Amino acid sequence: MMKIALASSYGFCFGVKRAIKIAEEHKGSKTYGPLIHNKDEINRLKEGFNIGLAEKFEDVAPDDSVVIRTHGIPKDELAKLKAQDNQIIDATCPYVTTPQNIVAKMSQKGYSIVIFGDKNHPEIKGVVSYASDLRNAFIVEDESALDGLPILSKVAVVAQTTRKPEDFLKIVNRLILEHKEVRVFNTICNATFENQDAAADLAKDADVMVVIGGKHSSNTKQLHSICKRYCDESYLVENEKELEAKWFERKRLCGISAGASTPDWIVQNVIEKIEEIVGASV
DSSP states (O other): OOEEEEOSSOSOOHHHHHHHHHHHTSTTOEEESOSSSOHHHHHHHHHHHOOEEESSGGGOOTTOEEEEOTTOOOHHHHHHHHHTTOEEEEOOOHHHHHHHHHHHHHHHTTOEEEEESOTTSHHHHHHHTTOSOGGGEEEESSGGGGTTOOOOSEEEEEEOTTSOHHHHHHHHHHHHHHOSEEEEOOOOOHHHHHHHHHHHHHHHHOSEEEEESOTTOHHHHHHHHHHHHHOSSEEEESSGGGOOGGGGTTOSEEEEEEOTTOOHHHHHHHHHHHHHHHOOBO
8 A cells, every 4th residue: 555655844834824824814905916826825815814916016905904925025016005005014034034135235335146046036026126236136047147247346145045055056156266255145944945855855765756836836846846856756736636646556655745835734635635546544
């Protein structure tokens, strides 16, 4: 009989737990952008707590109470909300606020800013907006993206909270070789380390891995990538409806991990569905 094993660290991180608690305490409010990258949890908040969603500034009425998403929002958009006299409830993760503050401080001191991350991710859109001169702030996906950038001799570097430390190190090493003064701020979240290490350990033993989380979640995609490195049959699902019975045929051990925006109730639904498919035991 196939067994199911949960990673020793998985699922909701501190910042997500905090944001959901804040939203639940403000029934009838709107979140500015999706609160977290998990549509099922967002639907639960909508149905159970009447939490609305404003995708852009035009969706916010002057009398709305607005919850700032876990990933934060650009500085100018926050200023517009404040100018409109909305009640602002800030659910930005403190680990995201940290790089925002570093970018603001170091750019004011005349440093070039290098941000390791995805320019299209809401967290990074928020972080880069805190640079005093956007022409002197550069977002890079990898080491090669540094080629030809007009970076000053003094540079400060931060990372998206969910990035792999080894990839961040490659960028830092390149900057140290090419610039006189490099200030390195390791802004990768500890919860990311713990979930990634636990997923890797389990994937080494499993012959099938199921990673649960939003398809647009950076940390969930990273978890899936890490699992795939050690277990070729690693699958990313948002909920139990996406499971396929053929994944579990003739398997000995199914490992389960979940992204930082994945609530326990979705994890349990996935486990129960797998048990239903194969008669498994945890």
